[in-house]
Amino acid sequence: LKVLEIPEVAKDLKAKKERFLVSTMYKDQITDQVAVNELDVKDYYDTHKDELAGPEKRNFSIIVVSDKAKADEVAALAKKGEPFAKLIKNYAEDKTAAPDGNRTGLVSRGEFPDYDAVAFSLAEGAISDPFQVPRGWAIVKVDKIEAPQPLPYASAIATVQAEMKAQQTEALFKEKLASWRKDYPIKIYERNLKKAELKRTRPSDAELEQRDREARSQMEQQRNQQIPQ
Numbered sequence: 001l002k003v004l005e006i007p008e009v010a011k012d013l014k015a016k017k018e019r020f021l022v023s024t025m026y027k028d029q030i031t032d033q034v035a036v037n038e039l040d041v042k043d044y045y046d047t048h049k050d051e052l053a054g055p056e057k058r059n060f061s062i063i064v065v066s067d068k069a070k071a072d073e074v075a076a077l078a079k080k081g082e083p084f085a086k087l088i089k090n091y092a093e094d095k096t097a098a099p100d101g102n103r104t105g106l107v108s109r110g111e112f113p114d115y116d117a118v119a120f121s122l123a124e125g126a127i128s129d130p131f132q133v134p135r136g137w138a139i140v141k142v143d144k145i146e147a148p149q150p151l152p153y154a155s156a157i158a159t160v161q162a163e164m165k166a167q168q169t170e171a172l173f174k175e176k177l178a179s180w181r182k183d184y185p186i187k188i189y190e191r192n193l194k195k196a197e198l199k200r201t202r203p204s205d206a207e208l209e210q211r212d213r214e215a216r217s218q219m220e221q222q223r224n225q226q227i228p229q
Contacts, residue, residue, distance in 0.1 A: 004212075030173050036164045044160050045153055052156045053148035055108040060119045061141045062102050062112075063087060064094040064133065071130035071137035078127045084141045094135050106146055115140055 003009050045052065061084050065071050074091050078084055088102045098104045098112070109116050114133040122128060124145045130137045151159070 026173075029176060030169055034165055034168045034172060036161055036168070040164065041157060041160050042153070044164055045156055048160075049150055052151045052159060054151055056120075056148050057106040057108050057146040058104075058119060058142055059106050059144040059146075060104055060115070061085075061088060061143055062097040062104070062115060063092045063139045064097045064136050065091060066093055066136045068130060068137050071139060075127065075130050075139045078139060078141065084127070097135070097138070103143070106144070114138075 122142045127141045
């Protein structure tokens with residue numbers, strides 16, 4: 001079909017080849033060269049134990065009503081000391097805003113995303129002003145705040161391994177990059193900064209395309225030989 005003669009297709013194929021070469025080279029020269037052992041992981045955990053903590057969690061109650069006026073009324077009653085559980089029973093129009101009687105239980109950010117910005121900005125025991133959510137107007141009360149808890153070693157292993165590998169990968173990449181810059185110098189012509197000569201050992205694009213054409217031609221000949229006459 002000669003689709004490779006279409007400029008857009010040829011350009012896209014060339015870009016994919018370059019991405020593949022870069023990805024393969026990075027894997028071969030960087031990521032495959034990095035490894036962490038169990039002893040290093042344990043040492044890192046002992047040194048950074050205080051930093052390896054789970055997220056802060058909060059338990060808050062939610063009341064959702066359909067209009068702003070009613071939300072203002074509920075918020076005013078709550079801030080005057082009306083029991084929030086009673087207000088939930090008498091005013092909450094959305095009984096599914098949270099699973100346990102409109103109480104969330106201890107949750108971290110992201111579990112109730114519509115309420116995160118407000119609920120995680122209040123002090124324990126505080127009641128919010130009304131704010132809009134997709135289902136109407138909401139008021140929340142923060143019932144409990146649990147500070148981040150240090151992760152036990154068994155739960156932190158995967159996180160520590162990933163962090164150590166990322167650090168070592170970054171360090172190795174910088175080291176290799178400095179070496180590559182020496183091995184593959186770039187010469188810039190001051191008269192025309194848009195042109196640069198990159199000295200490299202890999203074949204040119206034209207040579208790669210010629211090899212592709214030869215490989216396709218060889219495959220086509222093999223297929224023709226296999227077709228019964």
